[in-house]
Amino acid sequence: MSGRGDSEISEAREDEAIEGVEDVAGLDDVEDIEDIENIDDVDDPAHEARRARWMAVGTGALLALAGLAASTLRVTGSVPAVVPAAYACGAAVCAFAAFLGSRGRTRRALWLLIAGVMVMAMGDQFD
Numbered sequence: 001m002s003g004r005g006d007s008e009i010s011e012a013r014e015d016e017a018i019e020g021v022e023d024v025a026g027l028d029d030v031e032d033i034e035d036i037e038n039i040d041d042v043d044d045p046a047h048e049a050r051r052a053r054w055m056a057v058g059t060g061a062l063l064a065l066a067g068l069a070a071s072t073l074r075v076t077g078s079v080p081a082v083v084p085a086a087y088a089c090g091a092a093v094c095a096f097a098a099f100l101g102s103r104g105r106t107r108r109a110l111w112l113l114i115a116g117v118m119v120m121a122m123g124d125q126f127d
Contacts, residue, residue: 049104049106052101052106053101053102053104053106055101055106056097056098056100056101056102056106056109056110056113057098057101057102058098059098059101059113060094060095060096060097060098060099060101060109060112060113061094061095061098063090063091063094063097063113063116063117064091064092064094064095064098064116065091066091067087067088067090067091067092067094067116067120068087068088068091070084070087070120071084071085071087071088071091072084074087074123074127079126079127080126080127082123082126083123083124083126083127084123085123086119086120086122086123086124086126087120087123089119089123090116090117090118090119090120090123091116091120092116093112093113093115093116093119094112094113094116094117096112097109097110097112097113097116100112
């Protein structure tokens with residue numbers, strides 16, 4: 001047998017395999033194939049972990065800034081000293097939670113965010 005006939009047979013098999021895959025998947029155009037490739041990115045555990053880390057960092061930083069702003073506003077008023085101290089302590093806990101979240105400790109960061117907000121809420125109750 002000649003080498004030419006073998007290459008034609010292998011090309012025909014490749015074409016049949018490609019057509020078979022498209023028929024099974026029910027895809028008619030290239031856009032559908034690109035959508036399937038993008039679906040794999042959504043289910044990627046590394047992507048979800050990265051998103052959780054960024055969420056913990058962002059939330060922790062936002063709550064820390066809010067606590068510091070509230071502490072600064074309360075210091076200038078005529079309130080007991082425990083009120084701005086509670087806001088500042090809660091902001092520190094939230095900042096630490098943001099740090100832990102950036103290191104991948106998102107569960108601990110979540111619980112620390114809850115604790116920090118609770119400390120700030122206790123400071124608000126003393127007002």
